[in-house]
Amino acid sequence: MSILLLHEVTVSFDGFRALNSLSLDIAVGELRCIIGPNGAGKTTMMDVITGKTRADRGKVMFDQTIDVRRMTEADIAHLGIGRKFQKPTIFENLTVFENLELAMKMDKRARVSMFAWLDDSERDRVSDTLKQIRLDHQAERQAGLLSHGQKQWLEIGMLLIQDPRLLLLDEPVAGMTDDETARTGELFKSLAGKHSLVVVEHDMAFIEQLGGKVTVLHEGSVLAEGDLATVQNDARVIEVYLGR
């Protein structure tokens, strides 16, 4: 069963095709890695899935029946698609706790937020997530003061607390120490199965650690797909990407 299906999706920017008839099928509970040289269209693909960019052609189906192409960013988020950006974007002026509070899955309408008050179970969820991302001693710290790696973790925490069915992670371990990277890998592996994950990365050791199926993007379409060893031995992949 597929959680996300892209069928021949094309996106052009002034005639330049950032995505060129891209097809992709992510199964429920799968952990998929996407690699590809800079400019291959990885971020654009996430923009299309989350409603930031509109596809010119093609289908984007979530959970087999829901067509997300005409939906707003907020509505897509409510379907259960969470996204971590390439550049960590957290709310620097709020505390770590407050960042998670805003991300948490709950009624997000303005008139509800005006009177909202966290109950005990919601506080517990925040504390659990804080432990999961190892920021439980920094709850009241202003998020802007965290280290780069900690900001990445906070953003991952903001994703987790939304409890999305599908997580899109754009270069999640960029700027992390080796130790932090390894722990992030463990976390992602523990999430697979319960959630579906799409991870865009350059770090081959990290992809190897994750161990899922790998898709290679090149010039807006799929160049190769399979386990890491297979794609690493693919002649075309070596030529455009790994060989350089």
Added chain:
Amino acid sequence: MRRPFIVRFFSATPKAGWQALAIFTTFALLVVPLLHLAVPETSVFHVSSYAITLIGKIMCFAIVGVAMDLIWGYAGILSLGHGLFFALGGYAFGMYLMRQIGRDGSYQSDLPDFMVFLDWKQLPWYWTGSDSIWWAAVLVLTVPALVALVFGFFAFRSRIKGVYFSIITQAMTFAAMLYFFRNETGFGGNNGFTDFKRIAGYSITSPEMRVTLFALSAAMLMATLVLCRYVVSSKFGRVLMAIRDAESRVMFLGYNPLHYKLAAWTLSAFLCGIAGALYVPQVGIINPGEMSPANSIEIAIWVAVGGRATLVGPVIGAFIVNLSKSFFTQAFPEYWLFFLGALFVGVTLWLPQGVVGLWSQWREKRANALAIAPADAAVEPGAAK
């Protein structure tokens, strides 16, 4: 544990805030009125009617400053058209004040003088009900807010942001000013409304009325501060700040920024309208000059001088700028604009957090000098609410 809403509402303002408000209340509702009404004019303790009117007027400006801070400081939306909402509130109440003149105008007519002058025979339809103070209150509470709601809906829905938004708000207030300048608009043209005589039958120039308006302005300023403090410390307020800092992130978390911005924007305009309605009877005039683009820019300067995203800052800023203004316009009128410009440039360069920022920097320095330990204690999870 769940606390009732009313407790949460009032406890959003911290203890120090309530202490300051208590002192302010004592002065504004007790000391100053008594010193004006009961102490003879010859005494040094007498508060002159000039001072009462000046401070009353500045308190109305301070309300506008706080309302502006809500939208600029917290939501990052710089409006350069807030003078319009203030003026609309003023005009809405001014209509009632014009009707209260009755037959005491120069033409001894039931119609306001400017309508007689235009040779109008009856009130235009939109003046219906303007002789009722209740209807006037309804207009004050709804018209500025509705105008803001409609304007904001289209602007925010089109995702107009930053400097573009500021420019269209300038255009909005400028267009409204031109419209109100026309005599046919039915709001007194460039003279606007003036020569008010009464409110609810009581003389508008009596000391008691002056003190009443002063006290109402003070009470409204306090209510505005308490209300806005609740708003910015609620989850709604945190979402506003998040929109200010990273709007697209907020959308991907499942929030619709349009609703948040629109609610804050409309609330802000609503408060400005009330301030305008309190202002007009105190100064005795409202004309389209209140809608001039320069007036709206000045509002932003009060907020910048006092300190953005602080709520009290704009109150301080409104007092600093307007007290200086009344000093300069008497002592050196030709230098006022230079002073205002210099003040704005100076604050932008050296005091990005405004006067309040200076104060908290100083307190931080002192705390660092005095203590060694507490900085670390503050980030312990035990400090979590």
